[in-house]
Amino acid sequence: MKRSPIPAAVPVVTASLLTLAPAAQVAAPQAPSPSTTSRGRPRQHNEAMLMPVRTGTSLPDLDTYFAAVDAGRYPADSPFSGGPTGVVPLSPGRSVVLTTELPAGKYALVTWVRHLGSGKMYAARGMRALTTVGG
Template sequence: MHRHLPSAVLAGSLAASLLLPAPAAHATHTASAPTPRTIAHSPALQEVDIAVTPEGITAPSVLRSGAITFHVRSADPAGSWIGLVRLRPGVSLKTYLADLRRAMGDDPVTGGRAVARDAEMLGGAAVAHAPAAATLNVAPGTYHLVDFQDLGLPDLADRVRRVTVLPGRPAAASRPRAAGPTSRITLRDGGFDAPGVLTGPVRVVNRSRQHNEAMLMPVRPGTTLADLDSFFGAVDAGHDPGGSPFTGGPTGVVPLSPGRSAVLRTELPSGTYALVSWVRDLDSGRMFAARGMRALVTVQG
C-alpha cells in the first residue's frame, strides 16, 4: 500500500442499485457536494455522491449491485483517497484497519501482504483540488468505504462507512447516457501501458500481480522522466529527495486488486501530469515507481 510522505516533499497534499430510486438516494447526501459538471448520468448506472470533510465521509449505506459511479468531492485540505473494500470471510474491520496501518506505515511488505489477504480492493477515487468519479462493478455483499488519508487518526474505525449492496438494479432514470471511456491505462508489474494523451473518461485495469493504483499529479514545467526517477529513487531509499517535481496532490484510482478495473472521470485542468503508483512491491518492498512505474502524460480537458 501507500506510504505517507510529508506534504512539503510532495509540494501538496499526498500522504472504494440504490434501494430507492436515485433521486431519493441523493437526498441522503450533503448538499455541498454537487455532481462534477463533466460527468453525465446514465440510466444503467447508480450515481452516488461521496462528500468528504475533515469530520468524515457522508455516503449512502445501501446500494444495489451493478455498475456504481462514486462521485467524490472533498472539502478536506489534505484531499481524500476514498476506496471501496470487501473484507474476506472471517476478517474483522479492526483486523483490516490494523493491517492497513502497518502497510501504510513502517511495515509495507508484511502489512501489505496481510491487507491483500484481508480484503478485495475494488478501487475508488483519490481527489486533491478537483472532484473525481470512479465507476466500479460491485456484486451483492457487505463493503466498507475507507478514506486512506484518515489512517493516522485515532477515530479511524468510526470514520469508515459500512455499505450494504443488495441484488438487483436501481430504477432507471430518464437521463442521458454517460460517455464511455475514451482512454485506457493498464497497470503491469513493469510499468503503465498508457497513451501519451488522456482524453475523456479513462478505464484503469490492473494486470499486475498485486493490488496497484494509477495517480495523476501535476508537475513543474520542464519535468522529465529523469526528474521523476531521481525523486522516486531517493524516496525509495529513504532519503530526502531535496525537492519535488509535483505542484499538487494526486487525483486518480486508489488501489485495485489484480484483475479489477475502474473508469475514472475527473475535472483536472489540461496540462502535463505524472502518472505514478505509490504502492510498494510486496516481494521486495521497493516502490513500483522507483522501478519504472511512472510516465508523463498530457491531460486534455
C-alpha cells in the same frame, strides 16, 4: 438507470492494473516484475495516480525523485505541483475507468505502491510516465 454521455471536454482516463497505462493517452513502460505470474497477470494490488508536475519536469527528474523516496528520503525539491487524482490500489485483475475534470497541463502518471516481495517502489523501477492534458 441510463448514464449520460461524458462531455467531450472532460478527460477520461482508463487505468489498467496490467499496464498502468491510460488507454490511448500515454504508454507507460512496463517494469519487469516478479509480481506477475507466467501468464502476465499481477499477483498484487496496484494504483494509477495523475499528479501535476512543475514546468520542465522530465522522466529523469521523476526517476531521481522516486529513487530517493524508495530509499526513505523525501527531497524538498519535489517535481509535483499538486496532489494526486486517481484510483486507490485495486485488487489483481481489476480495472477502473476514472472520469474527472483536470486543469490543462503536464501530469505524471505514477503509482506509490511497493512490490510486496522486495519492498521496492514500482515508480522507482520505471512504472511512471508524463502526459499532457488539454491545450
